[in-house]
Amino acid sequence: MNSEFTAMDIKAGIQYLSKIDPDMKKLIDYFGTISLNDDDSDYYESLVKSIIYQQLNGKVANAIYQRFRNLYPHNSIIDPQNVYQTPLQTLRSIGLSERKATYIQGLSHKWISDEIEWNRFACMSDEEIGLVLKTVKGIGQWTVDMFLIFSLKRPDVFPTGDLGIRKALHVLCHLDDLPVIDEMFEIAEKWRPFRSLATLYLWKIADNNISKLD
Numbered sequence: 001m002n003s004e005f006t007a008m009d010i011k012a013g014i015q016y017l018s019k020i021d022p023d024m025k026k027l028i029d030y031f032g033t034i035s036l037n038d039d040d041s042d043y044y045e046s047l048v049k050s051i052i053y054q055q056l057n058g059k060v061a062n063a064i065y066q067r068f069r070n071l072y073p074h075n076s077i078i079d080p081q082n083v084y085q086t087p088l089q090t091l092r093s094i095g096l097s098e099r100k101a102t103y104i105q106g107l108s109h110k111w112i113s114d115e116i117e118w119n120r121f122a123c124m125s126d127e128e129i130g131l132v133l134k135t136v137k138g139i140g141q142w143t144v145d146m147f148l149i150f151s152l153k154r155p156d157v158f159p160t161g162d163l164g165i166r167k168a169l170h171v172l173c174h175l176d177d178l179p180v181i182d183e184m185f186e187i188a189e190k191w192r193p194f195r196s197l198a199t200l201y202l203w204k205i206a207d208n209n210i211s212k213l214d
Helices: 010-020 022-031 043-053 058-070 080-084 088-093 098-112 118-123 126-133 141-150 163-172 181-191 195-207
Strands: none
Touching: 010 022, 010 181, 010 195, 022 163, 022 195, 043 058, 043 098, 043 118, 043 141, 080 098, 088 098, 126 141, 141 195, 163 181, 163 195, 181 195
16 A cells, blocks of 8 residues: 555544534534644554553553653653563553553564564554554554554544443433444444544543533
């Protein structure tokens, strides 16, 4: 594949979502324009961060991630080689489980051995990138989705495995119960091709503990 895939166009996405879905328009009007920064532009560190954040409260995960960053105070960009050479005991001392510490070292090894051709990601489809990343132990679909949204800014990703998204859909769509995966896909179908942006707004519901939209 020779051409690069299009990144998220937030302005166009806001216009489309506001026009197609009155409930989403309420959400957009309430929170205003959302922006994505470049904090996750380093692919390796972005994946490490996602592994750290797996199944953890955001505040707890961020504290562990900051301690991880502090292990390498002189590196603005963390070198996978340095991480691979860090003893597991040191990684565990910052609050990582043994399993996550092992996952991070496994990712580091794949990165420095060039098993992951990260420079090709811009020219690969979401599905192709997912297949590559899932060869790393500890990386599943949720981590792939986070990488596609925050690092590659892909426009049409919908993380059905995210509990916050399930809870937000429960509120947005006035559902009696948390939606199952098939129901989530059905609800989100109308948001194509801007499901990533819809996801960012849904997280606002979860992050702000909103239980009802007026």
